[in-house]
Amino acid sequence: MRARVEEIVFDCADPARLVRFWAGLVGGDPVDRSPDWSYVDAPGFVRIAFQRVPEGKAAKNRLHLDLDGGDLAEATAEAVRRGAETLGGVVTDDHGAFQVLRDPEGNEFCFVSG
Structure with a gap:
């Protein structure tokens, strides 16, 4: 199965x-x-x-969504405009970049590129 x-x-x-x-x-x-x-x-x-x-939410999520929103800065700005908050800055490595955010109830998610 x-x-x-x-x-x-x-x-x-x-x-x-x-x-x-x-x-x-x-x-x-x-x-x-x-x-x-x-x-x-x-x-x-x-x-x-x-x-x-x-x-209420008590701790960091054990599972989160990684979203490809196209341009990382634009996607992040749009999410913040809708009520998200960023956690730290953009993280970049040899494989791409990501930005961690929280939705309006504190659930973590990321925008990714690369």
């Missing part, structure tokens, strides 16, 4: 707000299935879903 990734789910406090942030980054139309569950079907990717949980 081989399993297939159906969706990636983020625990969060405000699914409707977070789905709109992520839809702005990855494309697709935000869907609010209920006050506790929202999702976006990102073109060319699996569904990204958001479920309300009572507890």
